[in-house]
Amino acid sequence: MAILKILQYPDERLHKIAKAVVRVDETTRKLVRNMAETMYSAPGVGLAATQVDVHERIIVVDVSETHDQLKVFINPEIIASSGVSQCEEGCLSVPGIYETVNRAERITVRAVNENGATFTLNAEGLLAVCIQHEMDHLIGRVFVEYLSPLKQTRIRAKLKKRLRETM
Ligand code: NI
DSSP states (O other): OOOOOOOOTTOGGGGOOOBOOSOOOHHHHHHHHHHHHHHHHTTOSEEEGGGGTOOBSEEEEOOOTTSOOOEEEEEEEEEEEESOEEEEEOOTTSTTOOEEEEEOSEEEEEEEOTTSOEEEEEEEHHHHHHHHHHHHHHTTOOGGGGSOHHHHHHHHHHHHHHHHHHO
16 A cells, blocks of 8 residues: 655646546555545545546545544445535645535435445535535535635645745
8 A cells, every 4th residue: 555645735736627437446446545545644534536646536535533434435426415514624635724615414425436336325414524525626626715715815825835835
């Protein structure tokens, strides 16, 4: 297994649109294992393939406190949603920034797992928020883009400054 490099906002590659996975094979499973390891070591509760510069529709999520409830979603689709949830979100690609975003409170997701089997999952609370956040990455959307233009400018400036300081 390997720890993958996570793209940092405002990297342009975070805005690429991921393609559907055509075949779930050993390459896919290896990527999923590496994504999970990268997420756990960060540590984070979710990671999209886009964040490791692989533009395929794959996300991994684990919101458990015990870090043993890995959920893998390949080609995820939200087939039902209801309610509104406001949750403070963070992102491994936007370190140190936490902002409140509106999401659906309950969702039903259909996806394929790492063995190629289709499944449907009902999610609510943090899990639902996390799935929506990660699925946004697959369409090139970072959570800070829900904020006001002024806030986004401030965040970009802050992160660019931090990047310069660490180089
Ligand atoms: Ni994120």
